[in-house]
Amino acid sequence: MKPLTSRWASPVAALAILGIVAGCGLPQLGPNKRQIFSGSVQREGDAFVVAVNDRVTRATAVVPALGFSSGFVNAAQLTSDTIRPGDVLGLTIWENVQDGLLAGQTGNSTVLEEVQVDSAGFIFVPYAGRVRAAGNTPNQLRELITSRLDDQTPDPQVEVRRVAGDGSTVSLVGAVGGQGVYPIERPTRTLSAMLAKAGGVTIEPEIAQITVIRGGHRGKVWFQDLYDNPALDIALRAGDRILVEEDTRSFTALGAMSQQARVPFESQNLSALEAIAQVGGLVATSSDPTGVFVFRNEPAEIANQVLGRTDLQGAQRLIYVLNLKEPNGLFLARDFVIRDDDTLYVTEAPYAQWTKTISLVLGAITPVADVQTLTGG
CATH class of the missing domain: 3.10.560.10 (Outer membrane lipoprotein wza domain like)
Structure with a gap:
Protein backbone atom coordinates (compact mmCIF):
# COMPACT_ATOMS: atom_id res chain seq x y z
CA MET A 1 0.00 0.00 0.00
CA LYS A 2 1.33 3.44 -0.96
CA PRO A 3 1.76 6.03 1.77
CA LEU A 4 -0.65 8.99 1.82
CA THR A 5 0.55 12.05 -0.01
CA SER A 6 0.87 15.36 1.84
CA ARG A 7 -2.17 16.56 -0.05
CA TRP A 8 -4.41 14.13 1.81
CA ALA A 9 -2.62 13.98 5.16
CA SER A 10 -4.44 16.91 6.84
CA PRO A 11 -7.99 15.98 5.77
CA VAL A 12 -7.46 12.38 6.84
CA ALA A 13 -6.11 13.52 10.20
CA ALA A 14 -9.08 15.83 10.64
CA LEU A 15 -11.53 13.03 9.89
CA ALA A 16 -9.74 10.74 12.30
CA ILE A 17 -9.90 13.33 15.06
CA LEU A 18 -13.58 14.04 14.40
CA GLY A 19 -14.22 10.33 14.74
CA ILE A 20 -12.39 10.21 18.05
CA VAL A 21 -14.23 13.30 19.32
CA ALA A 22 -17.58 11.85 18.28
CA GLY A 23 -16.78 8.60 20.07
CA CYS A 24 -15.42 10.10 23.29
CA GLY A 25 -17.60 13.22 23.62
CA LEU A 26 -16.58 16.80 24.28
CA PRO A 27 -16.15 18.46 27.70
CA GLN A 28 -19.43 19.95 28.95
CA LEU A 29 -20.48 22.34 31.70
CA GLY A 30 -23.38 20.00 32.42
CA PRO A 31 -26.12 18.04 30.67
CA ASN A 32 -27.47 19.30 27.38
CA PRO A 64 -43.01 33.21 51.82
CA ALA A 65 -46.10 33.94 53.91
CA LEU A 66 -44.89 36.30 56.61
CA GLY A 67 -47.05 38.14 59.09
CA PHE A 68 -48.23 38.53 62.67
CA SER A 69 -51.00 36.55 64.29
CA SER A 70 -54.14 38.25 65.58
CA GLY A 71 -52.68 38.20 69.08
CA PHE A 72 -49.93 40.53 67.94
CA VAL A 73 -52.03 42.70 65.65
CA ASN A 74 -54.94 43.22 68.06
CA ALA A 75 -52.85 44.11 71.12
CA ALA A 76 -53.53 47.68 72.19
CA GLN A 77 -50.76 50.17 72.76
CA LEU A 78 -49.46 50.51 76.28
CA THR A 79 -50.23 53.88 77.78
CA SER A 80 -47.48 55.77 79.51
CA ASP A 81 -49.64 55.84 82.65
CA THR A 82 -49.91 52.10 83.12
CA ILE A 83 -47.78 50.91 86.06
CA ARG A 84 -45.83 47.69 85.53
CA PRO A 85 -43.62 45.44 87.70
CA GLY A 86 -40.20 47.05 88.08
CA ASP A 87 -41.48 50.63 88.00
CA VAL A 88 -40.38 52.97 90.75
CA LEU A 89 -42.98 55.32 92.23
CA GLY A 90 -42.98 58.31 94.55
CA LEU A 91 -45.79 58.81 97.07
CA THR A 92 -46.82 61.86 99.07
CA ILE A 93 -49.54 61.44 101.72
CA TRP A 94 -51.27 64.36 103.46
CA GLU A 95 -53.28 63.91 106.64
CA ASN A 96 -55.93 66.30 107.88
CA VAL A 97 -54.57 66.26 111.47
CA GLN A 98 -51.51 67.70 113.16
CA ASP A 99 -50.28 64.41 114.57
CA GLY A 100 -51.23 61.81 111.98
CA LEU A 101 -50.30 58.22 111.43
CA LEU A 102 -47.47 59.00 109.02
CA ALA A 103 -46.79 62.72 109.33
CA GLY A 104 -44.27 64.02 111.82
CA GLN A 105 -44.69 66.77 114.36
CA THR A 106 -43.39 69.46 111.99
CA GLY A 107 -45.89 68.90 109.18
CA ASN A 108 -48.93 67.01 108.00
CA SER A 109 -47.43 65.32 104.92
CA THR A 110 -45.25 62.27 104.41
CA VAL A 111 -43.05 61.64 101.37
CA LEU A 112 -42.20 58.07 100.33
CA GLU A 113 -39.49 58.14 97.67
CA GLU A 114 -38.53 55.26 95.37
CA VAL A 115 -41.20 52.71 96.18
CA GLN A 116 -40.52 49.90 93.71
CA VAL A 117 -43.26 47.72 92.28
CA ASP A 118 -42.26 44.11 92.99
CA SER A 119 -42.31 41.26 90.47
CA ALA A 120 -45.85 40.36 91.53
CA GLY A 121 -47.05 43.92 90.86
CA PHE A 122 -47.48 45.12 94.48
CA ILE A 123 -46.10 47.92 96.63
CA PHE A 124 -46.14 48.32 100.41
CA VAL A 125 -47.61 51.44 101.99
CA PRO A 126 -47.52 51.83 105.81
CA TYR A 127 -50.95 51.30 107.35
CA ALA A 128 -52.37 50.46 103.92
CA GLY A 129 -50.45 47.21 103.51
CA ARG A 130 -49.69 45.59 100.18
CA VAL A 131 -51.49 47.39 97.39
CA ARG A 132 -51.81 46.16 93.81
CA ALA A 133 -50.02 48.71 91.62
CA ALA A 134 -49.30 46.93 88.32
CA GLY A 135 -52.00 47.36 85.71
CA ASN A 136 -53.31 50.56 87.31
CA THR A 137 -52.68 54.15 86.35
CA PRO A 138 -51.18 56.48 88.98
CA ASN A 139 -54.63 57.97 89.52
CA GLN A 140 -56.21 54.54 90.06
CA LEU A 141 -53.46 53.63 92.52
CA ARG A 142 -54.00 56.92 94.32
CA GLU A 143 -57.67 56.04 94.83
CA LEU A 144 -56.75 52.56 96.14
CA ILE A 145 -54.32 53.90 98.70
CA THR A 146 -56.75 56.66 99.75
CA SER A 147 -59.51 54.11 100.38
CA ARG A 148 -57.15 51.95 102.47
CA LEU A 149 -56.03 54.88 104.64
CA ASP A 150 -59.48 56.48 104.94
CA ASP A 151 -60.49 54.17 107.78
CA GLN A 152 -57.38 55.06 109.82
CA THR A 153 -56.87 58.77 109.32
CA PRO A 154 -59.45 61.47 108.50
CA ASP A 155 -59.67 62.64 104.90
CA PRO A 156 -56.22 61.49 103.64
CA GLN A 157 -54.90 63.01 100.39
CA VAL A 158 -52.50 60.94 98.28
CA GLU A 159 -50.27 61.84 95.33
CA VAL A 160 -48.69 59.10 93.16
CA ARG A 161 -45.96 59.95 90.63
CA ARG A 162 -43.70 57.87 88.46
CA VAL A 163 -40.01 58.14 89.34
CA ALA A 164 -38.47 55.60 86.96
CA GLY A 165 -39.15 52.18 85.54
CA ASP A 166 -37.38 49.17 84.09
CA GLY A 167 -40.30 46.81 83.71
CA SER A 168 -41.47 47.97 80.27
CA THR A 169 -38.44 47.21 78.10
CA VAL A 170 -37.74 45.32 74.90
CA SER A 171 -34.48 43.92 73.52
CA LEU A 172 -33.25 44.47 69.96
CA VAL A 173 -30.54 42.35 68.34
CA GLY A 174 -29.27 41.70 64.83
CA ALA A 175 -28.85 44.15 61.98
CA VAL A 176 -29.87 47.34 63.80
CA GLY A 177 -27.89 50.51 64.39
CA GLY A 178 -27.70 49.97 68.14
CA GLN A 179 -28.36 46.59 69.75
CA GLY A 180 -29.53 46.70 73.34
CA VAL A 181 -32.41 46.94 75.79
CA TYR A 182 -34.78 49.88 75.28
CA PRO A 183 -37.66 51.15 77.45
CA ILE A 184 -41.14 51.41 75.99
CA GLU A 185 -41.80 55.13 76.17
CA ARG A 186 -44.46 57.38 74.74
CA PRO A 187 -42.67 57.82 71.36
CA THR A 188 -41.62 54.16 71.09
CA ARG A 189 -44.76 52.16 71.70
CA THR A 190 -44.84 50.57 68.22
CA LEU A 191 -42.43 48.30 66.36
CA SER A 192 -41.37 50.78 63.69
CA ALA A 193 -40.80 53.54 66.27
CA MET A 194 -38.65 51.25 68.41
CA LEU A 195 -36.57 50.24 65.38
CA ALA A 196 -36.03 53.90 64.60
CA LYS A 197 -34.98 54.48 68.21
CA ALA A 198 -32.35 51.74 67.79
CA GLY A 199 -30.87 53.41 64.73
CA GLY A 200 -32.88 51.63 62.04
CA VAL A 201 -31.85 48.56 60.06
CA THR A 202 -28.29 48.31 58.73
CA ILE A 203 -29.03 45.98 55.80
CA GLU A 204 -30.92 46.53 52.55
CA PRO A 205 -34.52 47.31 53.62
CA GLU A 206 -35.94 45.20 50.79
CA ILE A 207 -34.46 41.95 52.20
CA ALA A 208 -34.70 42.80 55.92
CA GLN A 209 -36.94 40.56 58.02
CA ILE A 210 -38.22 41.47 61.50
CA THR A 211 -39.01 38.73 64.03
CA VAL A 212 -40.85 39.54 67.26
CA ILE A 213 -40.79 36.93 70.06
CA ARG A 214 -43.39 37.39 72.80
CA GLY A 215 -43.44 34.64 75.37
CA GLY A 216 -43.99 31.39 73.49
CA HIS A 217 -45.23 33.10 70.34
CA ARG A 218 -43.36 34.62 67.44
CA GLY A 219 -44.17 36.47 64.25
CA LYS A 220 -42.08 37.59 61.28
CA VAL A 221 -42.65 40.31 58.69
CA TRP A 222 -40.71 42.08 55.97
CA PHE A 223 -39.36 45.43 57.15
CA GLN A 224 -40.99 47.27 54.24
CA ASP A 225 -44.38 45.77 55.13
CA LEU A 226 -44.41 47.84 58.32
CA TYR A 227 -44.88 50.88 56.12
CA ASP A 228 -46.92 49.30 53.33
CA ASN A 229 -49.39 47.76 55.79
CA PRO A 230 -49.84 49.88 58.97
CA ALA A 231 -51.73 47.03 60.70
CA LEU A 232 -48.40 45.16 60.97
CA ASP A 233 -46.81 47.98 62.94
CA ILE A 234 -47.78 46.26 66.17
CA ALA A 235 -47.86 47.65 69.70
CA LEU A 236 -44.98 46.42 71.83
CA ARG A 237 -45.18 44.65 75.17
CA ALA A 238 -42.69 44.43 78.02
CA GLY A 239 -40.25 41.60 77.42
CA ASP A 240 -40.61 41.53 73.65
CA ARG A 241 -37.49 40.34 71.81
CA ILE A 242 -36.94 41.81 68.36
CA LEU A 243 -34.56 40.23 65.85
CA VAL A 244 -33.55 41.94 62.60
CA GLU A 245 -31.89 39.67 60.04
CA GLU A 246 -31.24 39.40 56.34
CA ASP A 247 -33.35 37.16 54.12
CA THR A 248 -31.61 33.74 54.06
CA ARG A 249 -33.14 32.47 50.81
CA LYS A 356 -14.87 23.17 20.89
CA THR A 357 -14.78 20.55 18.13
CA ILE A 358 -13.07 22.91 15.66
CA SER A 359 -10.55 23.97 18.30
CA LEU A 360 -9.63 20.36 19.05
CA VAL A 361 -9.33 19.51 15.35
CA LEU A 362 -7.19 22.53 14.50
CA GLY A 363 -5.01 21.92 17.52
CA ALA A 364 -4.35 18.37 16.36
CA ILE A 365 -3.74 19.27 12.70
CA THR A 366 -1.23 22.02 13.44
CA PRO A 367 1.61 19.63 14.38
CA VAL A 368 1.09 17.76 11.06
CA ALA A 369 1.32 21.03 9.14
CA ASP A 370 4.47 21.97 11.03
CA VAL A 371 6.11 18.65 10.10
CA GLN A 372 5.26 19.18 6.45
CA THR A 373 6.72 22.70 6.58
CA LEU A 374 9.94 21.45 8.16
CA THR A 375 10.37 18.61 5.66
CA GLY A 376 9.52 20.83 2.73
CA GLY A 377 6.54 18.63 1.80
Whole structure:
Protein backbone atom coordinates (compact mmCIF):
# COMPACT_ATOMS: atom_id res chain seq x y z
CA MET A 1 0.00 0.00 0.00
CA LYS A 2 1.33 3.44 -0.96
CA PRO A 3 1.76 6.03 1.77
CA LEU A 4 -0.65 8.99 1.82
CA THR A 5 0.55 12.05 -0.01
CA SER A 6 0.87 15.36 1.84
CA ARG A 7 -2.17 16.56 -0.05
CA TRP A 8 -4.41 14.13 1.81
CA ALA A 9 -2.62 13.98 5.16
CA SER A 10 -4.44 16.91 6.84
CA PRO A 11 -7.99 15.98 5.77
CA VAL A 12 -7.46 12.38 6.84
CA ALA A 13 -6.11 13.52 10.20
CA ALA A 14 -9.08 15.83 10.64
CA LEU A 15 -11.53 13.03 9.89
CA ALA A 16 -9.74 10.74 12.30
CA ILE A 17 -9.90 13.33 15.06
CA LEU A 18 -13.58 14.04 14.40
CA GLY A 19 -14.22 10.33 14.74
CA ILE A 20 -12.39 10.21 18.05
CA VAL A 21 -14.23 13.30 19.32
CA ALA A 22 -17.58 11.85 18.28
CA GLY A 23 -16.78 8.60 20.07
CA CYS A 24 -15.42 10.10 23.29
CA GLY A 25 -17.60 13.22 23.62
CA LEU A 26 -16.58 16.80 24.28
CA PRO A 27 -16.15 18.46 27.70
CA GLN A 28 -19.43 19.95 28.95
CA LEU A 29 -20.48 22.34 31.70
CA GLY A 30 -23.38 20.00 32.42
CA PRO A 31 -26.12 18.04 30.67
CA ASN A 32 -27.47 19.30 27.38
CA LYS A 33 -31.16 19.63 26.54
CA ARG A 34 -31.41 16.14 25.07
CA GLN A 35 -29.90 14.60 28.20
CA ILE A 36 -32.22 16.54 30.50
CA PHE A 37 -35.32 15.54 28.55
CA SER A 38 -34.17 11.91 28.59
CA GLY A 39 -34.57 11.93 32.39
CA SER A 40 -38.22 12.92 32.29
CA VAL A 41 -41.01 10.76 33.68
CA GLN A 42 -42.41 10.51 30.16
CA ARG A 43 -39.20 8.67 29.23
CA GLU A 44 -39.12 6.53 32.38
CA GLY A 45 -37.04 9.02 34.35
CA ASP A 46 -37.79 10.46 37.79
CA ALA A 47 -38.55 14.12 37.05
CA PHE A 48 -41.44 15.91 35.38
CA VAL A 49 -40.24 18.26 32.63
CA VAL A 50 -42.70 21.12 32.17
CA ALA A 51 -42.64 23.94 29.64
CA VAL A 52 -43.44 27.23 31.36
CA ASN A 53 -46.60 29.03 30.24
CA ASP A 54 -48.99 31.51 31.82
CA ARG A 55 -50.89 28.80 33.70
CA VAL A 56 -47.66 27.39 35.15
CA THR A 57 -46.44 30.82 36.28
CA ARG A 58 -49.71 31.38 38.16
CA ALA A 59 -49.66 27.95 39.80
CA THR A 60 -46.06 28.30 40.98
CA ALA A 61 -46.16 31.94 42.11
CA VAL A 62 -45.67 31.11 45.79
CA VAL A 63 -43.78 33.51 48.08
CA PRO A 64 -43.01 33.21 51.82
CA ALA A 65 -46.10 33.94 53.91
CA LEU A 66 -44.89 36.30 56.61
CA GLY A 67 -47.05 38.14 59.09
CA PHE A 68 -48.23 38.53 62.67
CA SER A 69 -51.00 36.55 64.29
CA SER A 70 -54.14 38.25 65.58
CA GLY A 71 -52.68 38.20 69.08
CA PHE A 72 -49.93 40.53 67.94
CA VAL A 73 -52.03 42.70 65.65
CA ASN A 74 -54.94 43.22 68.06
CA ALA A 75 -52.85 44.11 71.12
CA ALA A 76 -53.53 47.68 72.19
CA GLN A 77 -50.76 50.17 72.76
CA LEU A 78 -49.46 50.51 76.28
CA THR A 79 -50.23 53.88 77.78
CA SER A 80 -47.48 55.77 79.51
CA ASP A 81 -49.64 55.84 82.65
CA THR A 82 -49.91 52.10 83.12
CA ILE A 83 -47.78 50.91 86.06
CA ARG A 84 -45.83 47.69 85.53
CA PRO A 85 -43.62 45.44 87.70
CA GLY A 86 -40.20 47.05 88.08
CA ASP A 87 -41.48 50.63 88.00
CA VAL A 88 -40.38 52.97 90.75
CA LEU A 89 -42.98 55.32 92.23
CA GLY A 90 -42.98 58.31 94.55
CA LEU A 91 -45.79 58.81 97.07
CA THR A 92 -46.82 61.86 99.07
CA ILE A 93 -49.54 61.44 101.72
CA TRP A 94 -51.27 64.36 103.46
CA GLU A 95 -53.28 63.91 106.64
CA ASN A 96 -55.93 66.30 107.88
CA VAL A 97 -54.57 66.26 111.47
CA GLN A 98 -51.51 67.70 113.16
CA ASP A 99 -50.28 64.41 114.57
CA GLY A 100 -51.23 61.81 111.98
CA LEU A 101 -50.30 58.22 111.43
CA LEU A 102 -47.47 59.00 109.02
CA ALA A 103 -46.79 62.72 109.33
CA GLY A 104 -44.27 64.02 111.82
CA GLN A 105 -44.69 66.77 114.36
CA THR A 106 -43.39 69.46 111.99
CA GLY A 107 -45.89 68.90 109.18
CA ASN A 108 -48.93 67.01 108.00
CA SER A 109 -47.43 65.32 104.92
CA THR A 110 -45.25 62.27 104.41
CA VAL A 111 -43.05 61.64 101.37
CA LEU A 112 -42.20 58.07 100.33
CA GLU A 113 -39.49 58.14 97.67
CA GLU A 114 -38.53 55.26 95.37
CA VAL A 115 -41.20 52.71 96.18
CA GLN A 116 -40.52 49.90 93.71
CA VAL A 117 -43.26 47.72 92.28
CA ASP A 118 -42.26 44.11 92.99
CA SER A 119 -42.31 41.26 90.47
CA ALA A 120 -45.85 40.36 91.53
CA GLY A 121 -47.05 43.92 90.86
CA PHE A 122 -47.48 45.12 94.48
CA ILE A 123 -46.10 47.92 96.63
CA PHE A 124 -46.14 48.32 100.41
CA VAL A 125 -47.61 51.44 101.99
CA PRO A 126 -47.52 51.83 105.81
CA TYR A 127 -50.95 51.30 107.35
CA ALA A 128 -52.37 50.46 103.92
CA GLY A 129 -50.45 47.21 103.51
CA ARG A 130 -49.69 45.59 100.18
CA VAL A 131 -51.49 47.39 97.39
CA ARG A 132 -51.81 46.16 93.81
CA ALA A 133 -50.02 48.71 91.62
CA ALA A 134 -49.30 46.93 88.32
CA GLY A 135 -52.00 47.36 85.71
CA ASN A 136 -53.31 50.56 87.31
CA THR A 137 -52.68 54.15 86.35
CA PRO A 138 -51.18 56.48 88.98
CA ASN A 139 -54.63 57.97 89.52
CA GLN A 140 -56.21 54.54 90.06
CA LEU A 141 -53.46 53.63 92.52
CA ARG A 142 -54.00 56.92 94.32
CA GLU A 143 -57.67 56.04 94.83
CA LEU A 144 -56.75 52.56 96.14
CA ILE A 145 -54.32 53.90 98.70
CA THR A 146 -56.75 56.66 99.75
CA SER A 147 -59.51 54.11 100.38
CA ARG A 148 -57.15 51.95 102.47
CA LEU A 149 -56.03 54.88 104.64
CA ASP A 150 -59.48 56.48 104.94
CA ASP A 151 -60.49 54.17 107.78
CA GLN A 152 -57.38 55.06 109.82
CA THR A 153 -56.87 58.77 109.32
CA PRO A 154 -59.45 61.47 108.50
CA ASP A 155 -59.67 62.64 104.90
CA PRO A 156 -56.22 61.49 103.64
CA GLN A 157 -54.90 63.01 100.39
CA VAL A 158 -52.50 60.94 98.28
CA GLU A 159 -50.27 61.84 95.33
CA VAL A 160 -48.69 59.10 93.16
CA ARG A 161 -45.96 59.95 90.63
CA ARG A 162 -43.70 57.87 88.46
CA VAL A 163 -40.01 58.14 89.34
CA ALA A 164 -38.47 55.60 86.96
CA GLY A 165 -39.15 52.18 85.54
CA ASP A 166 -37.38 49.17 84.09
CA GLY A 167 -40.30 46.81 83.71
CA SER A 168 -41.47 47.97 80.27
CA THR A 169 -38.44 47.21 78.10
CA VAL A 170 -37.74 45.32 74.90
CA SER A 171 -34.48 43.92 73.52
CA LEU A 172 -33.25 44.47 69.96
CA VAL A 173 -30.54 42.35 68.34
CA GLY A 174 -29.27 41.70 64.83
CA ALA A 175 -28.85 44.15 61.98
CA VAL A 176 -29.87 47.34 63.80
CA GLY A 177 -27.89 50.51 64.39
CA GLY A 178 -27.70 49.97 68.14
CA GLN A 179 -28.36 46.59 69.75
CA GLY A 180 -29.53 46.70 73.34
CA VAL A 181 -32.41 46.94 75.79
CA TYR A 182 -34.78 49.88 75.28
CA PRO A 183 -37.66 51.15 77.45
CA ILE A 184 -41.14 51.41 75.99
CA GLU A 185 -41.80 55.13 76.17
CA ARG A 186 -44.46 57.38 74.74
CA PRO A 187 -42.67 57.82 71.36
CA THR A 188 -41.62 54.16 71.09
CA ARG A 189 -44.76 52.16 71.70
CA THR A 190 -44.84 50.57 68.22
CA LEU A 191 -42.43 48.30 66.36
CA SER A 192 -41.37 50.78 63.69
CA ALA A 193 -40.80 53.54 66.27
CA MET A 194 -38.65 51.25 68.41
CA LEU A 195 -36.57 50.24 65.38
CA ALA A 196 -36.03 53.90 64.60
CA LYS A 197 -34.98 54.48 68.21
CA ALA A 198 -32.35 51.74 67.79
CA GLY A 199 -30.87 53.41 64.73
CA GLY A 200 -32.88 51.63 62.04
CA VAL A 201 -31.85 48.56 60.06
CA THR A 202 -28.29 48.31 58.73
CA ILE A 203 -29.03 45.98 55.80
CA GLU A 204 -30.92 46.53 52.55
CA PRO A 205 -34.52 47.31 53.62
CA GLU A 206 -35.94 45.20 50.79
CA ILE A 207 -34.46 41.95 52.20
CA ALA A 208 -34.70 42.80 55.92
CA GLN A 209 -36.94 40.56 58.02
CA ILE A 210 -38.22 41.47 61.50
CA THR A 211 -39.01 38.73 64.03
CA VAL A 212 -40.85 39.54 67.26
CA ILE A 213 -40.79 36.93 70.06
CA ARG A 214 -43.39 37.39 72.80
CA GLY A 215 -43.44 34.64 75.37
CA GLY A 216 -43.99 31.39 73.49
CA HIS A 217 -45.23 33.10 70.34
CA ARG A 218 -43.36 34.62 67.44
CA GLY A 219 -44.17 36.47 64.25
CA LYS A 220 -42.08 37.59 61.28
CA VAL A 221 -42.65 40.31 58.69
CA TRP A 222 -40.71 42.08 55.97
CA PHE A 223 -39.36 45.43 57.15
CA GLN A 224 -40.99 47.27 54.24
CA ASP A 225 -44.38 45.77 55.13
CA LEU A 226 -44.41 47.84 58.32
CA TYR A 227 -44.88 50.88 56.12
CA ASP A 228 -46.92 49.30 53.33
CA ASN A 229 -49.39 47.76 55.79
CA PRO A 230 -49.84 49.88 58.97
CA ALA A 231 -51.73 47.03 60.70
CA LEU A 232 -48.40 45.16 60.97
CA ASP A 233 -46.81 47.98 62.94
CA ILE A 234 -47.78 46.26 66.17
CA ALA A 235 -47.86 47.65 69.70
CA LEU A 236 -44.98 46.42 71.83
CA ARG A 237 -45.18 44.65 75.17
CA ALA A 238 -42.69 44.43 78.02
CA GLY A 239 -40.25 41.60 77.42
CA ASP A 240 -40.61 41.53 73.65
CA ARG A 241 -37.49 40.34 71.81
CA ILE A 242 -36.94 41.81 68.36
CA LEU A 243 -34.56 40.23 65.85
CA VAL A 244 -33.55 41.94 62.60
CA GLU A 245 -31.89 39.67 60.04
CA GLU A 246 -31.24 39.40 56.34
CA ASP A 247 -33.35 37.16 54.12
CA THR A 248 -31.61 33.74 54.06
CA ARG A 249 -33.14 32.47 50.81
CA SER A 250 -30.83 31.64 47.91
CA PHE A 251 -30.70 29.82 44.58
CA THR A 252 -27.91 28.00 42.73
CA ALA A 253 -26.79 29.19 39.30
CA LEU A 254 -25.05 26.64 37.06
CA GLY A 255 -24.23 26.10 33.41
CA ALA A 256 -23.44 28.53 30.61
CA MET A 257 -23.80 31.79 32.50
CA SER A 258 -21.47 34.57 33.54
CA GLN A 259 -21.33 33.27 37.09
CA GLN A 260 -21.81 29.88 38.71
CA ALA A 261 -22.50 30.19 42.41
CA ARG A 262 -24.99 29.99 45.23
CA VAL A 263 -26.70 33.36 45.05
CA PRO A 264 -28.71 35.13 47.81
CA PHE A 265 -32.01 36.78 46.93
CA GLU A 266 -31.83 40.52 46.40
CA SER A 267 -35.59 41.14 46.56
CA GLN A 268 -38.68 39.70 48.19
CA ASN A 269 -40.03 38.33 44.90
CA LEU A 270 -37.32 37.16 42.48
CA SER A 271 -38.23 36.22 38.91
CA ALA A 272 -36.26 33.93 36.61
CA LEU A 273 -35.34 36.92 34.48
CA GLU A 274 -34.06 38.83 37.51
CA ALA A 275 -32.13 35.76 38.70
CA ILE A 276 -30.36 35.50 35.34
CA ALA A 277 -29.54 39.20 35.44
CA GLN A 278 -28.33 38.91 39.04
CA VAL A 279 -25.54 36.50 37.99
CA GLY A 280 -24.46 38.60 35.03
CA GLY A 281 -26.84 37.36 32.34
CA LEU A 282 -26.33 34.85 29.54
CA VAL A 283 -23.06 34.57 27.61
CA ALA A 284 -23.50 35.38 23.92
CA THR A 285 -20.86 32.86 22.78
CA SER A 286 -21.92 29.89 24.90
CA SER A 287 -25.43 30.19 26.40
CA ASP A 288 -28.48 28.62 24.77
CA PRO A 289 -31.48 30.94 25.37
CA THR A 290 -33.81 28.08 24.45
CA GLY A 291 -32.38 25.91 27.24
CA VAL A 292 -33.05 27.72 30.53
CA PHE A 293 -34.08 25.18 33.20
CA VAL A 294 -35.25 25.54 36.80
CA PHE A 295 -34.88 22.41 38.95
CA ARG A 296 -37.13 22.24 42.00
CA ASN A 297 -38.67 19.85 44.53
CA GLU A 298 -42.30 20.92 44.33
CA PRO A 299 -44.93 20.25 47.04
CA ALA A 300 -47.61 17.82 45.94
CA GLU A 301 -50.43 20.39 45.93
CA ILE A 302 -48.53 22.65 43.53
CA ALA A 303 -47.26 19.75 41.41
CA ASN A 304 -50.83 18.51 40.97
CA GLN A 305 -51.94 21.96 39.79
CA VAL A 306 -49.05 22.29 37.37
CA LEU A 307 -49.53 18.82 35.87
CA GLY A 308 -53.33 18.82 35.98
CA ARG A 309 -53.45 15.80 38.27
CA THR A 310 -54.80 14.88 41.69
CA ASP A 311 -52.96 11.65 42.50
CA LEU A 312 -49.46 12.88 43.33
CA GLN A 313 -48.35 12.68 46.96
CA GLY A 314 -45.22 14.05 48.59
CA ALA A 315 -42.63 16.35 47.05
CA GLN A 316 -42.12 15.89 43.32
CA ARG A 317 -39.08 16.62 41.16
CA LEU A 318 -40.02 19.17 38.53
CA ILE A 319 -37.87 20.70 35.81
CA TYR A 320 -39.30 23.91 34.37
CA VAL A 321 -38.20 24.88 30.85
CA LEU A 322 -37.97 28.49 29.68
CA ASN A 323 -37.37 29.37 26.03
CA LEU A 324 -36.29 33.00 25.88
CA LYS A 325 -36.42 33.05 22.09
CA GLU A 326 -40.17 32.48 21.97
CA PRO A 327 -42.27 35.61 21.28
CA ASN A 328 -43.43 35.77 24.91
CA GLY A 329 -40.38 34.02 26.38
CA LEU A 330 -39.04 37.07 28.20
CA PHE A 331 -42.48 37.84 29.63
CA LEU A 332 -42.78 34.29 30.98
CA ALA A 333 -39.28 34.49 32.49
CA ARG A 334 -40.26 37.81 34.08
CA ASP A 335 -43.41 36.28 35.61
CA PHE A 336 -41.93 32.93 36.72
CA VAL A 337 -41.04 33.15 40.44
CA ILE A 338 -37.75 31.69 41.70
CA ARG A 339 -38.00 30.08 45.13
CA ASP A 340 -35.58 29.16 47.90
CA ASP A 341 -33.13 26.33 46.98
CA ASP A 342 -34.00 26.41 43.27
CA THR A 343 -31.30 25.46 40.77
CA LEU A 344 -31.13 27.69 37.70
CA TYR A 345 -29.31 25.95 34.86
CA VAL A 346 -28.56 27.17 31.33
CA THR A 347 -27.38 24.70 28.68
CA GLU A 348 -24.61 25.38 26.21
CA ALA A 349 -25.50 26.51 22.71
CA PRO A 350 -24.80 24.07 19.85
CA TYR A 351 -22.42 26.68 18.47
CA ALA A 352 -20.28 26.37 21.62
CA GLN A 353 -19.96 22.61 21.13
CA TRP A 354 -19.07 23.11 17.49
CA THR A 355 -16.40 25.66 18.48
CA LYS A 356 -14.87 23.17 20.89
CA THR A 357 -14.78 20.55 18.13
CA ILE A 358 -13.07 22.91 15.66
CA SER A 359 -10.55 23.97 18.30
CA LEU A 360 -9.63 20.36 19.05
CA VAL A 361 -9.33 19.51 15.35
CA LEU A 362 -7.19 22.53 14.50
CA GLY A 363 -5.01 21.92 17.52
CA ALA A 364 -4.35 18.37 16.36
CA ILE A 365 -3.74 19.27 12.70
CA THR A 366 -1.23 22.02 13.44
CA PRO A 367 1.61 19.63 14.38
CA VAL A 368 1.09 17.76 11.06
CA ALA A 369 1.32 21.03 9.14
CA ASP A 370 4.47 21.97 11.03
CA VAL A 371 6.11 18.65 10.10
CA GLN A 372 5.26 19.18 6.45
CA THR A 373 6.72 22.70 6.58
CA LEU A 374 9.94 21.45 8.16
CA THR A 375 10.37 18.61 5.66
CA GLY A 376 9.52 20.83 2.73
CA GLY A 377 6.54 18.63 1.80
